[in-house]
Amino acid sequence: MAEKVRVRFAPSPTGLLHLGGARTALFNWLYARHNKGTFILRIEDTDRTRSTEEYIDAIIEGMRWLGLDWDEGPYRQTDRFSIYKSYADKLLREGKAYYCYCSPEELEKRRQEALAQGRPPKYDGRCRNLKEPVPGRVAAVRFKMPQEGETVVDDLIKGKVVFDNAQLDDLIIIRSDRTPTYNFVVVVDDVDMEITHVIRGDDHLNNTPKQIHIYRALGYRIPAFAHLPMILGPDKTRLSKRHGATSVTSYKEMGYLSDAFVNYIVRLGWAHGDQEIFTRDELIEYFSLEDVGKSAAIFNPEKLLWLNSQYIINSTAERLGELVMPFLLKQGIIKEGQILDREWLSKGIKTLKERSRALVELANSLRYYISEDIGIDPKAKEKFLNKKSLPYLIDVKEALKRLDNFVAQEIEKAFMTLVEKHNTKLGNIAQPVRVAITGKTETPGIFEVLEIVGKEKVIKRLEKAIKTIG
RNA sequence: GGUCCCAUCGUCUAGAGGCCUAGGACGUAGCCCUCUCAAGGCUAAAACACGGGUUCGAAUCCCGUUGGGACCGCCA
Numbered sequence: 001m002a003e004k005v006r007v008r009f010a011p012s013p014t015g016l017l018h019l020g021g022a023r024t025a026l027f028n029w030l031y032a033r034h035n036k037g038t039f040i041l042r043i044e045d046t047d048r049t050r051s052t053e054e055y056i057d058a059i060i061e062g063m064r065w066l067g068l069d070w071d072e073g074p075y076r077q078t079d080r081f082s083i084y085k086s087y088a089d090k091l092l093r094e095g096k097a098y099y100c101y102c103s104p105e106e107l108e109k110r111r112q113e114a115l116a117q118g119r120p121p122k123y124d125g126r127c128r129n130l131k132e133p134v135p136g137r138v139a140a141v142r143f144k145m146p147q148e149g150e151t152v153v154d155d156l157i158k159g160k161v162v163f164d165n166a167q168l169d170d171l172i173i174i175r176s177d178r179t180p181t182y183n184f185v186v187v188v189d190d191v192d193m194e195i196t197h198v199i200r201g202d203d204h205l206n207n208t209p210k211q212i213h214i215y216r217a218l219g220y221r222i223p224a225f226a227h228l229p230m231i232l233g234p235d236k237t238r239l240s241k242r243h244g245a246t247s248v249t250s251y252k253e254m255g256y257l258s259d260a261f262v263n264y265i266v267r268l269g270w271a272h273g274d275q276e277i278f279t280r281d282e283l284i285e286y287f288s289l290e291d292v293g294k295s296a297a298i299f300n301p302e303k304l305l306w307l308n309s310q311y312i313i314n315s316t317a318e319r320l321g322e323l324v325m326p327f328l329l330k331q332g333i334i335k336e337g338q339i340l341d342r343e344w345l346s347k348g349i350k351t352l353k354e355r356s357r358a359l360v361e362l363a364n365s366l367r368y369y370i371s372e373d374i375g376i377d378p379k380a381k382e383k384f385l386n387k388k389s390l391p392y393l394i395d396v397k398e399a400l401k402r403l404d405n406f407v408a409q410e411i412e413k414a415f416m417t418l419v420e421k422h423n424t425k426l427g428n429i430a431q432p433v434r435v436a437i438t439g440k441t442e443t444p445g446i447f448e449v450l451e452i453v454g455k456e457k458v459i460k461r462l463e464k465a466i467k468t469i470g
Numbered sequence: 471g472g473u474c475c476c477a478u479c480g481u482c483u484a485g486a487g488g489c490c491u492a493g494g495a496c497g498u499a500g501c502c503c504u505c506u507c508a509a510g511g512c513u514a515a516a517a518c519a520c521g522g523g524u525u526c527g528a529a530u531c532c533c534g535u536u537g538g539g540a541c542c543g544c545c546a
Contacts, residue, residue, distance in 0.1 A: 012546045047545055104544055118471040140544055167473055175544040182546045206474055206541040271483050274494040296539060300481045303496040354509040430505035442507035
């Protein structure tokens with residue numbers, strides 16, 4: 001029987017949860033859920049100068065928004081220093097690691113020199129065989145890498161990747177301030193947490209042979225590795241602040257639905273035939289590392305927006321009503337504590353669903369249903385609210401005033417009567433009314449808009465428009 | 471500079487030697503629907519980086535070239 005899958009997402013809290021991290025987390029989560037395994041969240045905060053509590057909270061918030069629940073953790077590496085120390089001591093005792101007395105400044109200088117001369121900037125191993133401590137110096141601990149032979153990484157995505165051990169550096173595993181470093185703690189933790197599959201960005205592929213030697217030195221089994229291709233910006237370089245919004249939270253704030261976002265990032269590097277839209281359950285059912293591609297993907301905001309619009313169309317009006325609330329508040333369309341009739345709101349949202357690509361847009365369109373403070377687009381006003389349309393507006397107002405049953409169907413009948421009376425096209429009447437009522441030239445069908453706005457407000461807005469013309 | 475990874479429409483991708491006249495999706499353009507805008511439907515333009523092999527046959531396998539990317543820290 002196959003061993004139970006245990007995977008982890010291990011972000012370092014030195015920034016917000018970004019697109020690439022989110023996808024790594026998602027693939028780990030999907031792999032765990034597909035295989036009925038365990039998904040672990042581990043915070044890699046060994047770099048105390050750059051890690052913050054705020055970023056930890058932000059990452060957790062991002063994970064929650066994405067709906068990626070973890071079964072264990074969040075573990076924090078800063079809570080586990082004694083574990084790393086005991087493993088480091090073991091390596092030291094066994095002669096698999098040694099003290100290095102070179103100062104960071106010296107090392108940096110040597111590195112620059114090597115780079116300038118076109119040599120590989122590798123540690124020269126000068127402390128490797130030291131018999132005595134160097135007085136007056138604080139030591140770091142280095143791991144003794146094998147200097148010959150080859151190391152093969154058998155990657156689930158990239159295949160067999162061969163590294164020449166002579167390239168490998170004696171890396172520092174414990175800094176001179178006694179804190180452990182990444183390449184060491186990641187191995188210790190993955191061993192300690194019994195991780196079976198390491199799924200991470202392919203920027204770590206070059207670290208893998210080094211880590212493999214640490215596993216061996218410690219006498220542990222090597223997990224399976226799967227290195228995911230990177231997500232690049234439109235300029236084909238690694239996604240960064242320069243490319244604008246890259247944090248998961250910013251997509252939440254722009255009004256993307258969590259499911260749409262997940263659906264978008266899963267398709268970056270993974271496909272299931274020609275299918276574009278997946279439910280969570282389908283994702284869990286279909287996900288496989290075998291279907292993950294090898295090449296980097298470029299982030300395409302247009303497609304994300306399209307997916308979002310599809311998810312909005314397929315959401316119920318009730319659900320959208322809940323989701324749009326924070327946006328209504330933030331955009332000043334409702335006030336704190338203001339209560340809306342949910343049934344009425346849903347009716348309005350139904351007309352707007354297929355015209356809103358994000359929740360911000362939906363909220364914005366909802367303005368002319370909810371608020372009196374609509375604001376009329378000056379260009380629309382000039383074109384449609386003028387002497388030519390005045391008689392239509394007056395007639396519409398009068399006809400609607402006489403309507404008792406203020407529903408779309410009846411409103412339409414009233415409009416059609418006027419179309420005949422004036423011997424004109426519906427558009428010539430509808431468009432000025434649209435602008436008078438919504439302030440915009442683009443809205444849902446005019447009859448349903450009028451019904452939702454309601455008779456009283458409609459008459460009021462028409463009167464106001466008539467007054468500004470006349 | 472060294473090491474490693476990658477290469478199908480502008481973008482995400484399907485493609486496991488013959489199903490390929492290379493499929494789908496976003497975006498773009500046109501048409502239909504239509505009170506506007508969407509949504510929806512239909513149509514179009516758009517790709518196997520290049521060069522050598524292997525093979526009866528290559529987008530698919532091998533080699534090279536070119537191009538892109540990542541990594542080479544007492545960062546992760």
